[in-house]
Amino acid sequence: MAHLGVGIGWRPEIADAVDRLDGLDWVEVVAENICPGHLPDALQRLRERGTRIVPHGVSLGLGGADRPDPQKLVALGERAVALGAPLVTEHIAFVRTSSPVLEAGHLLPVPRTRDALAVLCENVRIAQDALPVPLALENIAALFAWPGEEMTEGQFLTELVERTGVRLLIDVANLHTNRVNRGEDPAAVLDAIPLEALAYVHVAGGVERDGVWHDTHAHPVPPVVLDLLAELRSRVEPAGVLLERDDDFPPEAELAGELAAIREVVTAAAREAVPEPKKTAAVPHTGVAARAATEPATEPATGPEPQTGAQPGAGAQPGAGPQAGAGPQAGLGPQAEVAPEPGSNPEPHTGLGPKAEAAPEPGSDPEPHTGAGPQAGLAPKADAAPETGSNPEPHAGAGPQATSPGVGEAARTRVALGQAALLSALVAGTPVPEGFDRARIRVQVRALAAKRADVVAKVAPELPGILGGRAPYRRAFLTYAKGRPMTAGYRRDALDFAEHLLIQDLPADPAARRRLTAWWRERAGARPPRRIVRWARTLAGRAA
Template identity: 60%
Template sequence: MREPGRLGTGIGWRPEIAEAVERMPGIDWVEAVAENLCPGHLPELLLRLRERGVTVVPHGVSLGLGGADRPDETRLAALAERAEALGSPLVTEHIAFVRAGGPLTASPLLEAGHLLPVPRTRDALRVLCENVRAAQAALPVPLAVENIAALISWPGEEMTEGQFLYDLADRTGVRLLIDVANLHTNHVNRGEDPAEALDELPVEAIAYVHVAGGFERDGVWHDSHAHPVPRPVLDILADLASRVTPPGVLLERDENFPGPAELERELTAIRETLEKAEAPLRETARDRVTLVGAGAAPPAAEPAEAAEAAAPDATDATDATDATDATDATDEAAATDTRAEANARTEAGDAPRQRVALAQAALLSALVAGTPAPEGFDRVRLGVQARALAAKRADVVAKVAPELPEILADGYRPAFLAYAQRRPMTGGYRRDALDFAEHLLLAGLPEGAATGRLRAWWLERSGPAPLSGRPVARLARATRRALLRR
């Protein structure tokens, strides 16, 4: 596999700002949401960037590597296909779960519609490592995974964020995408010190860095990607860059896009932050080169080391043989331990996965289906997270089905949020839009809505009545019959 090299300064590629990005000076690379790309029909503006030599990195959001289920082979194949189509040096995903339930819990599969934090426990780490290894084996280029922002904390966590990321990288060799805006979010929302997280990170594993904006409301920081980058986020970037020169830094913006001039100002602020933070590193490196170039002696060896270097004796060969024997014995013992651990895991079956699955299903059900909050969680924060998920869901449905806000006018958002309180998403956003419209047609539309337009929209997109006898199919047939009679 190709090793990703230095990326430089980049920006998140979005269709809304594609023309502005093409004209921006100093853009070395871009990152595009993988699920929004079709390999056979890549956007012309993105292809023009590629032809100019601008690197494009696909950034996945739906794989759910932190979930209890093993990575979906179809999703992995799609991510690999996009990496190949774009000639990307790496692909990225998130340390998060996005769905829960299903066979492991014998419960309905629920979709979060957003990234949710995994518990920093040994069980969750083991599951995550197995999922990351499976993804690495299926991808044609290296994988990097991103730390996420969180509004809530899991009870009973066994590691800090830095320790969790360190162990993940150590066990799998995966690269890290460090989002300094998410470190700031977790500082405000969970009281976690960004400097301590950076102290514990394996900085040599960093593939690149995200920088983004957000806003604070009632003491909670929302990682919106729709606001300017605040000074505290740039300060964390400076702290990171004072420790290691990041291979790449990227500005993220997903909503409320400003004009090109403002985006360029934010990119300039990022570059200036890096320049100031990296200057001491360069000075230190230059001092070392100057000393060596001037003929300065390397640091003196300890007396015992110097004597040994000056007067090697015949015991060296014996010592080397003994060391080799000892290494072989150690390797054999380690291999035995590894086999024993593998056997123990086999005997235990999927017990860690099932424990993680049950915990994640209980949390997600509380967030999207109105079930009681699992023990140990902050109920107020769960309410904030539930409202944030519903708002995100409403925003995305409005994007994939823009006719709905037009048809429902001012009634769209309150109607959708009321609908979402007890009706979790189970089949993606397009299915969610159809289910929402069907619900309104059967239960009643908000005042001022164009009922005839909504009925026509739903009938056109719901397709022919399915032939299967499953309850969902029977409900769809009944709905179509009822609507066609009106």
């Protein structure tokens, strides 16, 4: 792995500050918030200056029961090629279900079970074979634990690496989050995982409320997280350490101070002897990404020509356009009750302009990183693996159907049922599945709704103004969101919210209603739905 150094998460709101930061070695960008053919000028300047840029994805949902969406994999690969990135990163999480079709809008933990591990491993292999550069996966922050888990986090991550050869992105702030919220020992995780597979490290701030740690990415990095960074550095020298900040951005001097504190921790720990990391028998992977991993990383990795490059205009291919918000932790710490936002999380800072210029990837927007998105307008709207046991061996070859079998469909079905029951309880108001901590699930429900409201306000910043301010907007949106789970992206959600208000002859002020009607028409079509459609949707809403 090439040396990266100390970096920061690039967000449009701090683009100028990032451009001026002294000694900045590299940046990470939310992959779904950029368009390969139309990089923001500030990001392009960094690239021309030789600053390494790593795309950080938030929408693949590799921990989900479904195989990864090929279009999303193509889109992520295109961004890696466009940025000359040495690798791409994603998360060990699920973000949606397909039956029923539900979007979480956030990164949710996968159960640490044999079934879930088998599904994750096959999904990772599919992604590795499709991507032009190596893949690294991040441990996420969690508010709740799954009942009936069979492994610790350390065991789960170790087996994942051994069976796929994937690299790890260790977020020490997430280790602290899980210590507070789930009683897990960060040192035990660091002792157990194969540190030779470490790609780089994330550091971020959060806040504790009522005994729950919220990984907000909107607060300064606390000393306890820097202590965990030192703990990790005492075991291994990471190729890179990156500061994540996604909302409530401080003055440039404060960002520089946080980066200096990170450098000091890494440098101070380096003065002590670094023991040899524990070796594991990582299984070789011979797909496209694995081959790239064996080549020198000093030069930007290259890959196949993008297949769906987004061109300005309505004809953008799926997967090519910037996402409205994309980032998973940002804003919603383990389930921060007040989402800062957006990747996550990301949240696009750009408005939902009429006539989208680039269509978002299908089903994306899991959790935008606060303030992430290049002037994105609103876009209107694996083959099955052979059945085997739940412990597939990694396959060699260039595609998902390479030489070794995939995970059994029965395991995928079991994982799908569990994830669907949980996500439905979180976003659709169905009963909480047996065995979960109901109090924590309630906190998660509030957090997801709050984040959803915050992200939509960033995707469509005109809406709070039309509705009379942030407070009236928030009340109206949370009322709308009850029983109306998100099934597509945040842009679609903004349109559906506006349509919901208009069907009910809201807002009450005629002038505001005319403004909302004009806003909706510019983005959704030439005319509002016909009376029969409005009537049917009203009945459906009451039934929900």
